[in-house]
Amino acid sequence: MTSQTTHTFDREYDTIVIGAGMSGLGAGIRLAMFDKKVLILEKHSISGGLNSYYTRFKRPFDVGLHAMTNFSPRGERKSPLGKLLKQLRIKHEQLNLSEQKHSTIVFPDTKLSFTNEFSILIEEIAQKFPHEIDGFLKLVDEIKNFNEVSLKNEYQAAKSVVSTYLKSETLIEMIFCPLLIYGSAWEDDMDFSQFVIMFKSIYLEGFCRPEGGVRTLLNLLLETYEQRGGELEFKHGVEKILYDGKKVIGVQTTKGEKIKANKVLSSMGAPETYARIDEQEKKTSAQTGRMTFTETIFITDKKPSDFGFHETIYFYNNRNKYLYRNPQTYYDDQSAVICFPNNFQDDDNPEGIIRVTFMADYTHWKKLLSEDRKAYREKKKEMGETAYDVVKKLLPNSWDAKIECIDTFTPTTIERYTGHFGGTVYGSPDKSRDGTTPYQNLYLCGTDQGFLGIVGSLLSGISMANLHVLSQ
Ligand SMILES: Cc1cc2nc3c(=O)[nH]c(=O)nc-3n(C[C@H](O)[C@H](O)[C@H](O)COP(=O)(O)OP(=O)(O)OC[C@H]3O[C@@H](n4cnc5c(N)ncnc54)[C@H](O)[C@@H]3O)c2cc1C
Known part of the structure; x- marks a missing residue:
C-alpha cells in the first residue's frame, strides 16, 4: 500500500540530516562545504548525542568521552584521523590532543599493557604468551593488509578468524576485551571488518584526548558547520x-x-529511523541492540597520579572468560572499563576524575524507573559503591582521596537524551555498510551504518554524505 497524502511543505532543503551527534555534524559539514542547502534537525538542546556533555555540581562532565581512538601525530595525512581532519578542514593543532600514558587489560592471572607505541604490546605478548608471538605477528600482518572499510566485505565472525592464528583462549579474550567494549553491537564476538577497525584504532594508533574534552571537538565542528x-x-x-x-x-x-528535502540522512539509528515511517509503508525492520552501559563518575580531591598511579584506561575482567553480553541484570560488576582522564600526558582537569563503565541491561533499569523512582536512585547509589570498590582494588593502597561528588547514568538516561531504543550504545546488530535503506533517498550514517566511536562516526557521516549526496 502506498501513501496517497499530498503534502504542503513549509520550506525546502537539498538534504536534511537527522541528529547533531558526531556523524550528523560530519555529514552536515561536508554538505555545507559543497554549497548544499542543508539542515540538521536535533531533538536535544545541545549537540553530541552519545558523546555530549552536561553540567552538574557546577562542574563540566563529558558523557561519552573516555578517550578518542585513532591517535595519529600532526602531519600524518593518510591515517583515519588525518583524513577526517582534512575532509572537515580542521587543523590537528586545534584539538590539542594529549596522548594516553598507558592502558592495561587486567584478567585474573595476567595483565597486558599497551601504549600508543605498538611495540610495547608486542613485547608484552612475547613475554607473557611466548608460544603465541609468531601467530600474533602473522595476525597483525593480516590486519595491516586487510581493507576493513570496503563496503563489499562480507560479515564474518572475528573470533573464528583470530583463532586460526592464536591458540591461547586467554590471549584471544584479552585482545578482544577492549575492542568489544569500545565498539561491538554483537554480543561475545564481532564482525571481522569491525575487529580490524577497532584493532587498528586502539592498538596500532591508540588513545588521546582533546584538551577541554569533548566540548573542544564539538565547538570546532559547530563553528565549521x-x-x-x-x-x-x-x-x-x-x-x-x-x-x-x-x-x-x-x-x-x-x-x-513539514520540510521538503531531496535526501534525508539519518544518524538516529536503524530501528529508530524505520519507526518514523508510516506503518503501511513498512518495508524493513532492524533489531534493537542489547549492548548498553551504566557509568559512574567520581570527582575526587586528589588525582591518581598523586599516588604514583598512571594508568589511563583499565579494562578489568574478573573471570577467565570475558563475557561481553547483556548481563540480564542491572549491571555486571565482574568486568568494567575504568578511565582515569587525569592520566593523559597533559592533564587540564583541576580535580581527580574516575569513570567506571559497567555492561548493563536496559529492561531492568527501565522497569525500576517506571515503578519506583526512589528504588531506582538507591540502585544507582548501590552501583556507585560497587564501582568504587572495584576502583579501590586497582589503585595503590595509599589512595585516600575524598570523593567530592558522584554522578551516575544508566541505559534509561542514554535513551532519554539520545532517543536510542533500549539505551543502546553501539546500535543495532543489523548494520547497513553502504548506508542504503529500502527507501529511495533515505540513508543511514553513524552507528547503524557501522562506524562507531568519535572518529568512526565522524568518518561515517563524511563518507555517507560523499557517497550518497556529493557524488550523485
Ligand atoms: C558511556 C559512553 C562512553 C563512550 N566512550 C567513548 C570513547 O571513549 N571514545 C569513543 O570514540 N566513543 C565513545 N563512545 C561512543 C560514541 O559516543 C558513539 O559511537 C558516537 O558518538 C556515535 O555517534 P553517532 O553520530 O553515530 O550517533 P549519536 O551520537 O547517537 O547521534 C544521534 C543524534 O540524533 C539525535 N536524534 C535522535 N532521534 C532524533 C529525532 N527523532 N530527531 C532529531 N534528532 C534525533 C540524538 O539526540 C543524537 O544527537 C561512548 C559512548 C557512551 C554512551
Missing part, C-alpha cells in the same frame, strides 16, 4: 519521515512543520 553556511535547529526533532510510495520526500517535525 556554521561558517560553511549550514543550518542547525535544536529542540526540533523528526517525528515522521515522509515517503510518497516511491521515494522519501522530506520530514515532519515535532513542531508540526
